[in-house]
Amino acid sequence: MAHRWKNNLTSEEVTAEVLWLNRRQLLSGLAGIGVGAIAGSASASELEPNSWEDITSYNNFYEFGTDKGDPKRYAENLTTSPWAIEIDGLVDRPGTYSMEDILAAVTIEERIYRFRCVEAWSMVIPWSGFELADLLQMAGVQPEAKYIAFETLYRPEEMRGQRFPTIEWPYVEGLRLDEAMHPLTILATGLYGKTIPNQNGAPIRLVVPWKYGFKSIKSIVKITATTMQPPTSWNRLQPREYGFYSNVNPGVDHPRWSQATERKVGQGLFARRQPTLMFNGYEEEVASLYEGMDLTKHY
């Protein structure tokens, strides 16, 4: 068995985390690029990443159960290789794109993003991945497309939560095309410079940092370019509570709780809640996408 260090990390994980943190310091020393450019309007101190342990043991992935510990407990046996994404709809090059082909065509980079769940907890997560726009360009999205729809794997043999009708399977999500093409929108394949663990959406999951976490669909097997606003899992289940846009907005409360503040995971029981930022702190980068829209109606 691998030697375990104080945070329950294996020695290998600790090394990865330390190497990664050193690299981040190097990057943040370079004016204008690196962490500053990625962090949006937040200061670097607000972006202290959560530990590997926090990020990989407190999860929402209903395909494995509804308890925060279920994904880590049960996702281990999910087969993530071979893996492919079917891309169809309004694209010039529809087809089945294998993970190998996708990874050969893109450049993996690190992005430290704030992550805000609609349940009012948050983390800071050092993802590795690439811009969704790169994959959409590979497939050649046609100009008539207005939306991009996403679908998670349906495999009840390996995903025990799918044996129960918690939600309508498979999990589906969608973005407007301009949101999908935005440079902050990434497909993540790693955490702390390591392969993304199954419970976080291996081998490839969406990350849209200015939207509530449920938009960031995991373990994607299908992407469709379409003219119609696609159905989304949480909206289908509770349309009054979860809209299509689901932009982080401290001024629009969930019908059952306030969205003004959040609890950063891993801070201890008595830590102060922190204020939730408009568009989760990415206002400067994304507010223009919603100019003229009433965000209290299009929540």
Ligand code: MTE
């Ligand atoms: N994707 C799928 N396929 N199934 C899910 O249940 N949960 C969503 C989102 N993506 C979910 C999903 C929710 S509610 C959140 S908050 C994030 O994944 C959690 O991501 P994390 O566990 O990596 O923090």
